[in-house]
Amino acid sequence: xxxxxxxxxxxxxxxxxxxxxxxxxxxxxxxxxxxxxxxxxxxxxxxxxxxxxxxxxxxxxxxxxxxxxxxxxxxxxxxxxxxxxxxxxxxxxxxxxxxxxxxxxxxxxxxxxxxxxxxxxxxxxxxxxxxxxxxxxxxxxxxxxxxxxxxxxxxxxxxxxxxxxxxxxxxxxxxxxxxxxxxxxxxxxxxxxxxxxxxxxxxxxxxxxxxxxxxxxxxxxxxxxxxxxxxxxxxxxxxxxxxxxxxxxxxxxxxxxxxxxxxxxxxxxxxxxxxxxxxxxxxxxxx
Numbered sequence: 001x002x003x004x005x006x007x008x009x010x011x012x013x014x015x016x017x018x019x020x021x022x023x024x025x026x027x028x029x030x031x032x033x034x035x036x037x038x039x040x041x042x043x044x045x046x047x048x049x050x051x052x053x054x055x056x057x058x059x060x061x062x063x064x065x066x067x068x069x070x071x072x073x074x075x076x077x078x079x080x081x082x083x084x085x086x087x088x089x090x091x092x093x094x095x096x097x098x099x100x101x102x103x104x105x106x107x108x109x110x111x112x113x114x115x116x117x118x119x120x121x122x123x124x125x126x127x128x129x130x131x132x133x134x135x136x137x138x139x140x141x142x143x144x145x146x147x148x149x150x151x152x153x154x155x156x157x158x159x160x161x162x163x164x165x166x167x168x169x170x171x172x173x174x175x176x177x178x179x180x181x182x183x184x185x186x187x188x189x190x191x192x193x194x195x196x197x198x199x200x201x202x203x204x205x206x207x208x209x210x211x212x213x214x215x216x217x218x219x220x221x222x223x224x225x226x227x228x229x230x231x232x233x234x235x236x237x238x239x240x241x242x243x244x245x246x247x248x249x250x251x252x253x254x255x256x257x258x259x260x261x262x263x264x265x266x267x268x269x270x271x272x273x274x275x276x277x278x279x280x281x282x283x284x285x286x287x
Contacts, residue, residue: 008027008036009065009068010069010135012036012048020054036048043064045060070151093276095140096134096141099185110276131150135264141277143261148262154264154265156260156281157260158258158281160258161232162233162256164233164236164247164254165229166228166231166240166246166247167222172246179206180227181226182227183221184211184230189208194257198254209227
C-alpha cells in the first residue's frame, strides 16, 4: 500500500479534521479528501465519519492507526535525523513551546546550550496543536501543558504551572457580578475558562472584552488597567512583586496544569534532541 496514503490517513486521524491535516501536510484539502477516499476504497470500509466540524475515526480507523503509527513515526524520525542533523554533530532542534512558557522558562533554560553551539528553532502555539506537529514530524520535541495521548508520543512530567487571576490594583476587590472586563489569549477564553471552572465551578460570565494572541501582550494590557486576566504565575511574578499587578483572588487550591516534555517514540535517536530534553528535565526542578 502507498505509504503516502497511510501518512495522510494518520495525519487526519490525529488532527480530527481534513482541513487541519491538510495544513499539517502542506497539501490542499481536496487532495487529502481524495487520498482518504482512495484508502477507504482499498480497505473496503469507511474509516472516518464526516461531521459538521471535522471527522470522527471509526473503530477500524483506530485499529489501523495503532498498527501503522509506530512504524510511520520511526521512518519519519530516521528521515528527519538524516536530513536535519549537521555534519559537525551540533544539530538543529525544532522545539515547540506554548506561549506561556517561552520567555519565562524556555529561553533561560536553553541559554547554556546555545553557548555550546546548539541550533534551535522555536515554534509557538497551543499544546494540542504542537503535539500534532510533533506526531507529524514537524517538531523534534515540545513542551506541553496537556498529557500526550497520541500514538507514538512519549512524555516526561516536568513541573506544575500555577495560574493566577490578576488585575491592576484598581480592580480589587474583585466582584464577579460587576462584569470586570476580561482579557484572554483567544475568543474561547482558554485561561479564563480554566480558572472559572476550577475555582468557581462555573462558566465565565461574559465574552472577553479584549483578545490578544500573545500572553506577553495580555500581561501588558492587564498592567495598563484594561481589565482582569488569568496568567501563569511565572509570567506575572515580577509585576506582582512590584505591585503593578495584584492577585484578585487567593483560592485555597489554585488552578495548576502539569507541564510535560514530549518526543516521538520511546527512544530518541538524535543527540541534540536528547541534550535539550535532558536540560529541560534538569532545570524544571527549580521552576
